[in-house]
Amino acid sequence: MYRESQIIRNNTPDNYMVINVGPQHPSTHGVLHFVITLNGETVVKLEPHLGYIHRSIEKMCESLNYRQFVYVTSRMDYLSSHINNHACALCVEQGLQVEIPERAQVIRVLMDELTRLASHLLWWGSMAMDIGALTPFFHAFREREMITEIFEETCGARLTMNYICPGGVMADLHPDFQAKVKAFLKQLKEKLPEYHELVTGNIIFQNRTKGIGILSKKDAISFGVSGPTARASGVSCDVRKRYPYELYDKLEFKEVLEDGGDCWARYLVRMEEINQSVAIVEQLIDHIPEGDIQAKTKAVLKLPKGEFYSRVETARGDLGVYIVSEGGTTPYRIKFRSPGFSNLSAMETMCKGGKIGDFVAVMGSVDLVIPDIDR
Amino acid sequence: MFIVDYIKEVFGAIKSLGTGMRRTFWYFVHPKEIITEQYPENKENGQLILAERFRGEVVMPHDENNEHACTGCTACELACPNGTIKIVTKFDITPEGKKKKAIDQFVYRLEMCTMCNLCVEACPSDAIIMTNDFEHSVYDRNELTKILNKPGSKIRDGIE
Numbered sequence: 001m002y003r004e005s006q007i008i009r010n011n012t013p014d015n016y017m018v019i020n021v022g023p024q025h026p027s028t029h030g031v032l033h034f035v036i037t038l039n040g041e042t043v044v045k046l047e048p049h050l051g052y053i054h055r056s057i058e059k060m061c062e063s064l065n066y067r068q069f070v071y072v073t074s075r076m077d078y079l080s081s082h083i084n085n086h087a088c089a090l091c092v093e094q095g096l097q098v099e100i101p102e103r104a105q106v107i108r109v110l111m112d113e114l115t116r117l118a119s120h121l122l123w124w125g126s127m128a129m130d131i132g133a134l135t136p137f138f139h140a141f142r143e144r145e146m147i148t149e150i151f152e153e154t155c156g157a158r159l160t161m162n163y164i165c166p167g168g169v170m171a172d173l174h175p176d177f178q179a180k181v182k183a184f185l186k187q188l189k190e191k192l193p194e195y196h197e198l199v200t201g202n203i204i205f206q207n208r209t210k211g212i213g214i215l216s217k218k219d220a221i222s223f224g225v226s227g228p229t230a231r232a233s234g235v236s237c238d239v240r241k242r243y244p245y246e247l248y249d250k251l252e253f254k255e256v257l258e259d260g261g262d263c264w265a266r267y268l269v270r271m272e273e274i275n276q277s278v279a280i281v282e283q284l285i286d287h288i289p290e291g292d293i294q295a296k297t298k299a300v301l302k303l304p305k306g307e308f309y310s311r312v313e314t315a316r317g318d319l320g321v322y323i324v325s326e327g328g329t330t331p332y333r334i335k336f337r338s339p340g341f342s343n344l345s346a347m348e349t350m351c352k353g354g355k356i357g358d359f360v361a362v363m364g365s366v367d368l369v370i371p372d373i374d375r
Numbered sequence: 376m377f378i379v380d381y382i383k384e385v386f387g388a389i390k391s392l393g394t395g396m397r398r399t400f401w402y403f404v405h406p407k408e409i410i411t412e413q414y415p416e417n418k419e420n421g422q423l424i425l426a427e428r429f430r431g432e433v434v435m436p437h438d439e440n441n442e443h444a445c446t447g448c449t450a451c452e453l454a455c456p457n458g459t460i461k462i463v464t465k466f467d468i469t470p471e472g473k474k475k476k477a478i479d480q481f482v483y484r485l486e487m488c489t490m491c492n493l494c495v496e497a498c499p500s501d502a503i504i505m506t507n508d509f510e511h512s513v514y515d516r517n518e519l520t521k522i523l524n525k526p527g528s529k530i531r532d533g534i535e
Binding site: 133 | 387426489
């Protein structure tokens with residue numbers, strides 16, 4: 001059994017201090033535990049400890065059939081639950097070899113991008129809150145509330161939707177969907193300059209993020225970092241562009257790249273991604289085709305013997321779903337490649353040599369969601 | 376040059392604080408922008424509007440003759456990922472003297488339910504629906520185990 005007292009006894013010189021951040025700490029966004037070795041105020045070593053919110057989702061999925069296991073994945077990365085469900089649905093569809101109706105595809109992409117917007121808005125609020133500004137959190141939640149209301153109307157839930165299922169989507173769009181989304185986009189475009197005025201232009205915020213937590217391009221690649229965190233280091237890794245799924249190859253949007261690699265670059269990437277998601281939603285919202293919302297599938301799904309892998313771009317990075325099937329109704333083995341876990345592994349490189357106060361800024365800018373790291 | 380940068384930064388920071396305060400003041404004089412809802416109070420004055428599809432809990436609707444549409448096919452029991460639903464069946468004797476399968480008890484354990492909607496999707500006769508009721512707290516855990524079919528209820532005619 002691993003204990004902190006052992007590290008303190010074994011490998012700390014006299015002038016070093018070991019402190020615990022978490023598992024219950026307001027700036028860790030969940031039950032994540034860091035053991036940080038400090039020399040004065042400088043971070044010498046940073047060790048994340050996992051396991052506080054382990055629910056053994058991968059093992060649970062082995063006893064659920066291919067329709068049932070999708071709902072569990074909403075509980076992994078709870079801020080992008082639609083995208084998690086989407087990844088599972090894509091993987092099962094790959095095994096079933098079914099063609100998804102166009103209407104269902106458009107609905108899926110719309111829901112994905114709205115989820116990404118909601119996640120980035122929440123991240124913006126919590127990032128500012130980590131740095132020390134409380135007000136932006138409420139501003140972000142005002143806009144996010146409009147998205148959750150849209151989800152509530154169409155999907156029936158606000159956070160763990162379970163809306164995208166193998167073969168299509170579970171229910172048709174609510175009649176008010178288009179009007180509500182347009183109202184939301186109008187509101188968001190009105191309020192985005194206010195966001196930039198409040199936080200982006202703030203000198204204190206800039207001083208706390210510029211040049212802090214630098215992750216070089218080489219390190220980002222070697223740690224397997226993905227998503228906005230890697231794109232801020234100049235690694236082109238957007239799954240939507242490089243391995244397009246559903247409709248993404250027909251849509252026009254930019255892959256946002258920065259080359260600073262610091263917290264400021266990560267902030268800018270995410271803020272620009274909000275604009276790109278808005279552009280995608282605007283392209284699709286007036287062109288939802290009529291048709292079925294579900295492909296015809298059997299009541300009990302059976303995947304052929306073999307291995308299936310699908311990947312999607314969540315709000316935090318590259319999510320992979322790997323299913324090994326023995327030909328039965330339940331998967332033999334499921335593995336989720338979660339973006340948060342790889343991003344967390346690069347935390348030590350980002351924080352080493354920096355101050356303990358900057359650790360919180362780095363943590364906020366990486367946008368960790370703990371249940372995603374610790375499935 | 377360092378001193379000049381430092382002084383610039385200090386004044387920049389003061390300006391940023393002013394910008395933030397201006398926003399705060401703007402919201403102070405625009406109370407209509409505030410969207411906070413007072414939860415228990417807004418139930419009384421009818422401002423709490425839930426979406427029609429909001430998934431609160433599973434119920435089995437009965438009509439005025441105390442009849443439901445559940446045939447006891449256990450499709451929902453098989454579809455449930457958590458083992459929330461348990462259907463106890465019995466055999467009714469029809470007037471012609473034949474045995475007919477019917478439900479005795481539709482046991483629904485609310486404490487294990489994750490409101491994933493898979494049972495409602497699976498039901499072939501639309502016997503169960505999700506309601507908007509979301510206030511589930513009770514004083515005893517046993518109250519969360521519910522029997523959805525009302526006592527004395529029977530299956531509606533014409534549903535197989």
